[in-house]
Amino acid sequence: MTVLVFLDPGHDDGRVADASQPQLMATDLGATRGDGVFESMLAVDGTPRKEQAHLARLASSAAALDLAVPGADAWGRAVRTALREFAAAEPDRTSAVVKLVATRGVEGAGRATAWVQVAPVPAATxxxxxxxxxxxxxxxxxxxxxxxxxxxxxxxxxxxxxxxxxxxxxxxxxxxxxxxxxxxxxxxxxxxxxxxxxxxxxxxxxxxxxxxxxxxxxxxxxxxxxxxxxxxxxxxxxxxxxxxxxxxxxxxxxxxxxxxxxxxxxxxxxxxxxxxxxxxxxxxxxxxxxxx
The missing domain is CATH 3.20.10.10 (D-amino Acid Aminotransferase, subunit A, domain 2)
Known part of the structure; x- marks a missing residue:
């Protein structure tokens, strides 16, 4: 089970998207050039670990790329939406991987593409x-x-x-x-x-x-x-x-x-x-x- 929540304008708590369907434009600079930043953090019992440290490092990475990304409050709301969706779908799982991803967006659009992804911790890990x-x-x-x-x-x-x-x-x-x-x-x-x-x-x-x-x-x-x-x-x-x-x-x-x-x-x-x-x-x- 994978949950996707996009940080789109007009969706204060994020937009839940179907992870089984295509969601990213082929012209997104994250896909064509790897132009973007990300963070991965562990969530336990629905609570992300070291969230503020990860958000601070995400902001620092984005600044190094001169990339405008959503603020910490917007990320936090989207993370909580994603974790609620994940808990509803996987009530027996106590831990999850939470990824925050931001790309430079569709070429020429001038706006970042940003989303939160929540999935189970891999067994191999x-x-x-x-x-x-x-x-x-x-x-x-x-x-x-x-x-x-x-x-x-x-x-x-x-x-x-x-x-x-x-x-x-x-x-x-x-x-x-x-x-x-x-x-x-x-x-x-x-x-x-x-x-x-x-x-x-x-x-x-x-x-x-x-x-x-x-x-x-x-x-x-x-x-x-x-x-x-x-x-x-x-x-x-x-x-x-x-x-x-x-x-x-x-x-x-x-x-x-x-x-x-x-x-x-x-x-x-x-x-x-x-x-x-x-x-x-x-x-x-x-x-x-x-x-x-």
Whole structure:
């Protein structure tokens, strides 16, 4: 079951559309050029998680594209309409994926096309969260300073142009892995195609949680930020790169975190087993469940 709600003028709470029928014009620039932005967030028991953080990042991505999109209030009303429709159709499901999508619209129209999509969480996503991930390191092809030199590359924006990200995951699966961690051409650890990288170090009772630095051109992770805030409150020390692959091999545990899959432990990297920690994973998963 998929629910679509379009943010059309004259529909304050959004326009419910039939997801089984064509809804997007073939001349929409989102379809022809990937010119648009999106966000994905988890909803549990009809309530979206980290909604304001996702709306803020959507607005930031849209600003980077010079794209005028609906405001946060309009998105919020459409999300609630979509979640009500989904709950009515799928009363036994407790969680759902909520996607917010905005394109530059039909070419020449001068108005964005915007909609909310709600669908079940894929079973494969839940399985990876529980079983862990085999990951490949793949070079992204840019150095770690390109985002500062070339803002037009939109390195820190969440755009619809995900063809490279999806190609990377297909490459990993063809090689017998589950996911990817991108590296820069100058050897820095960046992010996953749809996730943020975390590692933990535990020394003399002091626990440190580390993620790559944003200045390297990665997307600001809403789940990573929420987990860091929760972990700090529990006495964890926090770190922000720069990281290189050897830091992942030396860590006590490595995870990929995202809004839908949540926290998934990395079991191996380029075929080499990594250290894992059931205790640290359980502790951080509890924080994710409570605060993320």
């Amino acid at each position: 839940l399985a990876q969260r529980a079983a862990g991930l085999r990951v490949l390191l793949l070079e992204r092809g840019y150095d770690s300073t390109v985002a500062q030199r070339a803002p037009w590359l939109l390195m820190g924006a969440k755009t619809l142009s995900y063809a490279v990200n999806m190609a990377a995951i297909r490459h990993a699966k063809a090689a017998g892995a589950d996911d990817v961690i991108f590296t820069s051409s100058d050897g820095k650890v960046l992010e996953g195609p749809t996730s943020t990288v975390l590692l933990a170090r535990e020394r003399d009772g002091r626990k440190t949680l580390v993620t790559p630095q944003l200045e390297s051109g990665i997307l600001a992770g809403t789940s990573q930020a929420a987990l860091f805030a929760a972990a700090k409150g529990q006495g964890w020390e926090l770190g922000y790169g720069p990281l290189e692959p050897h830091h992942l091999f030396e860590a006590d545990a490595v995870w990929l975190i995202s809004s839908i899959r949540l926290l998934a432990p990395v079991l191996s990297l380029d075929g080499q087993e990594l250290r894992t920690s059931a205790a640290l994973t359980a502790e951080l998963t509890d924080l994710v469940d409570r605060f993320v």
